[in-house]
Amino acid sequence: MKSVGIIGANGYTGSELVRLLAFHPKIELQFLYSRSNSDTRISEIYPDLISVCEMTLTNQTEEVDILFLCLPHQESKNWLTENPVKENVLVIDLGNDFRLESNFQDRNFIYGLPEIFKSEMKSAKSIANPGxxxxxxxxxxxxxxxxxxxxxxxxxxxxxxxxxxxxxxxxxxxxxxxxxxxxxxxxxxxxxxxxxxxxxxxxxxxxxxxxxxxxxxxxxxxxxxxxxxxxxxxxxxxxxxxxxxxxxxxxxxxxxxxxxxxxxxxxxxxxxxxxxxxxxxxxxxxxxLLKGASGQAVQNMNIAMDWEENTGLQLKPTAF
Amino acid sequence: MKSVGIIGANGYTGSELVRLLAFHPKIELQFLYSRSNSDTRISEIYPDLISVCEMTLTNQTEEVDILFLCLPHQESKNWLTENPVKENVLVIDLGNDFRLESNFQDRNFIYGLPEIFKSEMKSAKSIANPGxxxxxxxxxxxxxxxxxxxxxxxxxxxxxxxxxxxxxxxxxxxxxxxxxxxxxxxxxxxxxxxxxxxxxxxxxxxxxxxxxxxxxxxxxxxxxxxxxxxxxxxxxxxxxxxxxxxxxxxxxxxxxxxxxxxxxxxxxxxxxxxxxxxxxxxxxxxxxLLKGASGQAVQNMNIAMDWEENTGLQLKPTAF
Amino acid sequence: MKSVGIIGANGYTGSELVRLLAFHPKIELQFLYSRSNSDTRISEIYPDLISVCEMTLTNQTEEVDILFLCLPHQESKNWLTENPVKENVLVIDLGNDFRLESNFQDRNFIYGLPEIFKSEMKSAKSIANPGxxxxxxxxxxxxxxxxxxxxxxxxxxxxxxxxxxxxxxxxxxxxxxxxxxxxxxxxxxxxxxxxxxxxxxxxxxxxxxxxxxxxxxxxxxxxxxxxxxxxxxxxxxxxxxxxxxxxxxxxxxxxxxxxxxxxxxxxxxxxxxxxxxxxxxxxxxxxxLLKGASGQAVQNMNIAMDWEENTGLQLKPTAF
Amino acid sequence: MKSVGIIGANGYTGSELVRLLAFHPKIELQFLYSRSNSDTRISEIYPDLISVCEMTLTNQTEEVDILFLCLPHQESKNWLTENPVKENVLVIDLGNDFRLESNFQDRNFIYGLPEIFKSEMKSAKSIANPGxxxxxxxxxxxxxxxxxxxxxxxxxxxxxxxxxxxxxxxxxxxxxxxxxxxxxxxxxxxxxxxxxxxxxxxxxxxxxxxxxxxxxxxxxxxxxxxxxxxxxxxxxxxxxxxxxxxxxxxxxxxxxxxxxxxxxxxxxxxxxxxxxxxxxxxxxxxxxLLKGASGQAVQNMNIAMDWEENTGLQLKPTAF
The missing domain is CATH 3.30.360.10 (Dihydrodipicolinate Reductase; domain 2)
Known part of the structure; x- marks a missing residue:
């Protein structure tokens, strides 16, 4: 089991990640970070998460294996500057900070469209999730x-x-x-x-x-x-x-x-x-919110971690 | 007051014409023709018309000053062939029969887009309402x-x-x-x-x-x-x-x-x-249904009859 | 033609009154009052009003024959206290201030449900429009x-x-x-x-x-x-x-x-x-917004002014 | 792995069962029965099932461990009469045939509301799924x-x-x-x-x-x-x-x-x-369609088969 943290978990893409990762068999949610809603259970903000995830939002981070950034655009850079992340941590940014400019600190962000950059993501530690x-x-x-x-x-x-x-x-x-x-x-x-x-x-x-x-x-x-x-x-x-x-x-x-x-x-x-x-x-x-954001982020995590690409992504369609 | 008949009054564009013409100050609805629903009150099919129009659909036509054809595409020609209309009757076709081929019988259909053909419509007896x-x-x-x-x-x-x-x-x-x-x-x-x-x-x-x-x-x-x-x-x-x-x-x-x-x-x-x-x-x-169909048809009627162009068309927007 | 002022014209019930009164044949809109949006054209806030009503919101009132109050609940009293209205002005309040307590200043508000209080409204100068x-x-x-x-x-x-x-x-x-x-x-x-x-x-x-x-x-x-x-x-x-x-x-x-x-x-x-x-x-x-608010207010105005009850209220249904 | 057949798989509750069972780890879909659409891939009728389930509907049944009946109300009795099912097969009826009258043939249908009849369902072979x-x-x-x-x-x-x-x-x-x-x-x-x-x-x-x-x-x-x-x-x-x-x-x-x-x-x-x-x-x-039909049917199957009650039912909410 790998540990996961989500920065900005109380937004739409952050909470959608929680919906996906709560049932993902290879990871464990370690912390859900939110500056504005810390000390609130995420299921109070998103009641669909009742019994799915009863974690409390926090404004403290912890060491994790995988870190998702779900911040407003152009805030990921600031966050990484203020909160240094060890180089062996897989960072997946759902903002647009590293899509066009891939180098930041010592990291080189791969553009996370697996249909063309799957092989590049296999050993990656930094992924810029597409819009x-x-x-x-x-x-x-x-x-x-x-x-x-x-x-x-x-x-x-x-x-x-x-x-x-x-x-x-x-x-x-x-x-x-x-x-x-x-x-x-x-x-x-x-x-x-x-x-x-x-x-x-x-x-x-x-x-x-x-x-x-x-x-x-x-x-x-x-x-x-x-x-x-x-x-x-x-x-x-x-x-x-x-x-x-x-x-x-x-x-x-x-x-x-x-x-x-x-x-x-x-x-x-x-x-x-x-x-x-x-x-x-x-x-x-x-x-x-899925292939266009959080689902693709999980797909990219699976690829970078060398797990089956569809792990945790066999979702029942709503269909209607 | 001019008399109006509607052929195909039980369809969407036909019933929308009824909604408009029921309150039009210059005309009187003479008959609402429907082959499939004759002898039914139109307000039974469209209950929004209760107290707006309590006419009964009929499969009989009468002489009128103005005739609207609200038939499925390519059925207007058949209808006019089988039901000859006097030449001084204003015929407005909401189907697509006469938009590209403007000549039929002794009639020459003007393409009813008033923003370019208003002057042509002023004396017209035949109008092909645009799609x-x-x-x-x-x-x-x-x-x-x-x-x-x-x-x-x-x-x-x-x-x-x-x-x-x-x-x-x-x-x-x-x-x-x-x-x-x-x-x-x-x-x-x-x-x-x-x-x-x-x-x-x-x-x-x-x-x-x-x-x-x-x-x-x-x-x-x-x-x-x-x-x-x-x-x-x-x-x-x-x-x-x-x-x-x-x-x-x-x-x-x-x-x-x-x-x-x-x-x-x-x-x-x-x-x-x-x-x-x-x-x-x-x-x-x-x-x-309005500028794209029945509303434009009424606008064209107003122009052809030399009435104020917006007569009966000062409609309260739904807005929300 | 009677002159009309609307206090709180930029809200939903106020703007709906504008939609109705713009086409009402017996009245003329004199002013549209809004504290928060004065000097803005109402059609900038509600673009459906473009060409229907191009008046500019104002924070000045004028003398009118009929005054509609479209304020948040319990603000009508304050407004009438701060802005005395002559006794011969018909005041129709769309808030809930005078529905339960009908006496205020020298006015006695009639509960404006015409299906039971039509006769009482005939000479009324003060009407509390129902919720x-x-x-x-x-x-x-x-x-x-x-x-x-x-x-x-x-x-x-x-x-x-x-x-x-x-x-x-x-x-x-x-x-x-x-x-x-x-x-x-x-x-x-x-x-x-x-x-x-x-x-x-x-x-x-x-x-x-x-x-x-x-x-x-x-x-x-x-x-x-x-x-x-x-x-x-x-x-x-x-x-x-x-x-x-x-x-x-x-x-x-x-x-x-x-x-x-x-x-x-x-x-x-x-x-x-x-x-x-x-x-x-x-x-x-x-x-x-109509029988439940602004439409009923116009109906009540028609009754109080001794006009046809449905004047300005023969509205085309949306139906669909 | 237990084998499952669905009778009436092309309807809404039948197809929703397919969406759930396609990812259920304890069962294998054996056949999807449909009289009206046999020889059609179910993903042609419900394109959300593309790559989820590419089975073809059939009008032939096979021996299975578990049988779901997703027929119009009052057709389950006829079906069971015309298509005898071995007594050790778990039959779950999503229609209303056996909710009020629980005895049919040699079967005694348990009313499948697990919140009160869970223990009764543990050894059951016949379950009437609630409305x-x-x-x-x-x-x-x-x-x-x-x-x-x-x-x-x-x-x-x-x-x-x-x-x-x-x-x-x-x-x-x-x-x-x-x-x-x-x-x-x-x-x-x-x-x-x-x-x-x-x-x-x-x-x-x-x-x-x-x-x-x-x-x-x-x-x-x-x-x-x-x-x-x-x-x-x-x-x-x-x-x-x-x-x-x-x-x-x-x-x-x-x-x-x-x-x-x-x-x-x-x-x-x-x-x-x-x-x-x-x-x-x-x-x-x-x-x-879930707790009200197909989801509850899977829950009941899990109980009757002595599997974890939420197997295959840890569904990502749509939330929005």
Missing amino acids: CFATAIQLALLPLAKEKLLAAIYTTGITGSTGAGQSLQSTTHFSWRNDNVSAYKTLTHQHVDEVLLTLNQANENEVQLHFVPWRGDFVRGIFTSSIIKCDLELNEIQERYCDFYKDAAFVTISEKPIDMKQVVNTNRCAIHIEKNKETIVVHSAIDN | CFATAIQLALLPLAKEKLLAAIYTTGITGSTGAGQSLQSTTHFSWRNDNVSAYKTLTHQHVDEVLLTLNQANENEVQLHFVPWRGDFVRGIFTSSIIKCDLELNEIQERYCDFYKDAAFVTISEKPIDMKQVVNTNRCAIHIEKNKETIVVHSAIDN | CFATAIQLALLPLAKEKLLAAIYTTGITGSTGAGQSLQSTTHFSWRNDNVSAYKTLTHQHVDEVLLTLNQANENEVQLHFVPWRGDFVRGIFTSSIIKCDLELNEIQERYCDFYKDAAFVTISEKPIDMKQVVNTNRCAIHIEKNKETIVVHSAIDN | CFATAIQLALLPLAKEKLLAAIYTTGITGSTGAGQSLQSTTHFSWRNDNVSAYKTLTHQHVDEVLLTLNQANENEVQLHFVPWRGDFVRGIFTSSIIKCDLELNEIQERYCDFYKDAAFVTISEKPIDMKQVVNTNRCAIHIEKNKETIVVHSAIDN
Whole structure:
């Protein structure tokens, strides 16, 4: 049994990690750190955790084998500076601090998208977990990047309200968000750079990603559609996708149309490709809190610890 | 008072017309025709109509001044063939029969998008009401077409379940659709031709529209985002939009981000434009049953009858 | 044209009044008062009001014929104390300040449930508008109270999120409320006293109301079911309900089961009665912001001003 | 490893059993029987099952150790008559055929509510799984029945759309059900008899249950509130509840208010009790497909097979 600490356990991604790790057979939760809610049982904040995890949040850290950072973006650096972590501790950061700049202190953070960097993660002690939209878009496009078929990409994506976190905001007020759709960070979403870094490495040509994110009136899930010019036949494209993902534990290439809810409460990504004339559209769907955050973090931990990749991730889908 | 008949009054667009026309001060509902539900009060099918309209559906027609056809697509032609209508009757077809082919019998159907064809509709006796997505996309793009600035367009749109009509389908089953998003008719939606016909007339260059429609987990509303290359400055674009729509009764160019629900249960279209580098995104929102169908049909009737354009269309928004 | 001022126009009930009064043919909005948002256009806060009402909120009052108070509960008294209102001004309070204690200053507030106090309101200058749950429950039970048939009542009601107002709270966070149900103020809801005051006046016996309010995962609407012992035959009960409400402009006694959405975005109340053995259940449904607040306030204004009761209240239902 | 067959695997409760049993460490799915969909992969009907279960539905049965019947109500008897099952096979019926009449063929069905009949189930070969509302109501009331404190009970409950099954019905049409609430089977729901049978056994006095079921606008979950006269102090009541459920693996007595979603996608039941004067209200919440159906069936299987009661039921809550 390896010991685990979670920094920022009272947020959405932190609590989702608790939901996963409470039943993970290879680890033991050692401490749940929260500056703002210390001395509160996490099940008081998240009553679904009653009887699942009855630990009390603390503002004290302890030595552990594995440390997850679930802090607001750009606070992980500060935290690691103020709270030095021994070099043999596996650190997985769910923020965006080390996705673009991988070197910090003596650590070199691997970008934690296992579908391309699994081998690099095998001996890693530092993993930068990808963003939710970044995961959905990259998984939709990586096989094309590998074939150097990408140039201009036009992507629209829609995300659930948990993507906006637990703080109360006008855009997460139920009376406003219910039955509503709106766009935000049009063409300027912070995940674009993250996606381009990976795609350009693979593609070698310069990729242009025009990304329009939408807020959806649901809680969990991301659905994206990317429009791309492509001369290959549809069956050739499908073959290359299947080949690219043949060893991927959590990616499904579906010949039938997909829907977002088929992956909600799972760590899977579903992909479906359609073609009309010279244009293809690649659809992808994930659960933003799982494959888009905490589930992928557990997957990456499993890889780095050399455990079965799906340990603790065989989750019953909600389906409905 | 002019007399009105509705063919297909028991469907979603037909019943929405009843909701509007029941309070319209210039007309009187003469008959509500339904083959399948004749002899049933419409308020038994739609209990919101209790005390609003207590008429009984009939399978008999009568002479009227204005006739709305709310039939399944491609059934309007058959109906007009089997039920000849006098030439001085204003016929407004909400199906797609006469949008692309405007001539039928002795009638020449005007495409009922009042923001461009208002003057043509003034003396018209035959109007082909536009499709819901077609309305939202055209209103988003017409000012650019007029400036001949369109070439390739990448549009994603999301629609409420009322767009799928009242028949029971697996994609309108609550257990499936709630909290779900999915794509359908990718790149092949029937409204694309309708949009291109108008845009190409205005633009003179050939426009390419890559359109990905999504099913949303709400009942009323359409939201679209279109990505386009454009060299104009944002303020110039906005000025041209404001100028283009300066006489439009129901189009708002918003400097602030828009959300879909701000137009639900109204006949309005809200438009917002954003720009990053050489790329602009135009967002538009409508209520698919109102500006996207029955509301626009009433607007067109008002224009054709030379009444105030917003008669009967000053609707209280639901807002929440 | 009578002039109207709204105090607290930037809240949910205040803005809903604006939506209604903007199209009311007998009045003119003179000022919209808001301490916290003065100098802001109300359409910036509620973009659905773009082109419906482009007035700017102010912290100055003016002389008007009719004044609506849309303040937090128990602030109306303070406001009237600090801002004396001439005695010939019609004051309609949407708070709960004058529902139980009707005398204040020289004013005697009539409880504004038109189905029982219409004649009293005809010459009134002071009206205390009922609470939303109080309206739904009283309309469900008044005919039985009149027959002196009430004793113990067991009521459950569910309300939309707009009942909780526009402030951000954990119970109106979308991620929490979506797909959720919960109880609050069990047996202690503030509307119980209001209901009992009316029912006991009519019933003469002491009525006991056991009321369990629930939070629903929708935005607009209230649905209640009340369980009561009753020896009358069902058809007798229905007759007395129909008789009781024969002059009510907005109450429907439905022989068929009702659903909440059939009255959403209308000022109507739908009632349905069922019986099994010696027990009856009365279901009622209203829109909490309309018949439960601002719509009823306009209805009361119409009565007090001797206008047609439904003036400005012929609202298109959303239906879907 | 024990072998399992599911009759009616393509329905909601059948497919939910597949979701649970696919990851259950003590069993192996042997066959999934469906008359209507044989030769179809279950993952084609429920794409969330892709990579979870890729079995093909069959209309052939095989010998198994454990058989689950997930048929429409009153079809289990026919099935067992036409398809004799060896006496040493554990049969768990999720329909209502054997809840009230426990003897059939040579089998004596135990009512599968483990919180009272756990010991009876330990050697059982025949289990009648309780109904969803029946489970939620009984768990809310059993401790009071044991104390013989029940007389008249007034219960309202609300259920998700999966309670209505996968067939397309007007009450499960998304356009109707979204944002809607309605009552059905008022005072006559089929689960009342089931509840009374158990409560009257425990209570010894005659219990009267007045139950009003509502349809909710969500997919999974049940929430109930029961109003009862009770002289005990609140803390005494709570103690007796805690005592009654001290060995229950899946029941939580919460001192804080509960919400339905805290148990969604889990096998748990959350209970909260409130008191005002002589009246108490007991709230309970379950996931209708899990503790209300398939989850409880697995729990019962675990008990009958003498496995850990929570085997295969440590489910990650959806929480949001």
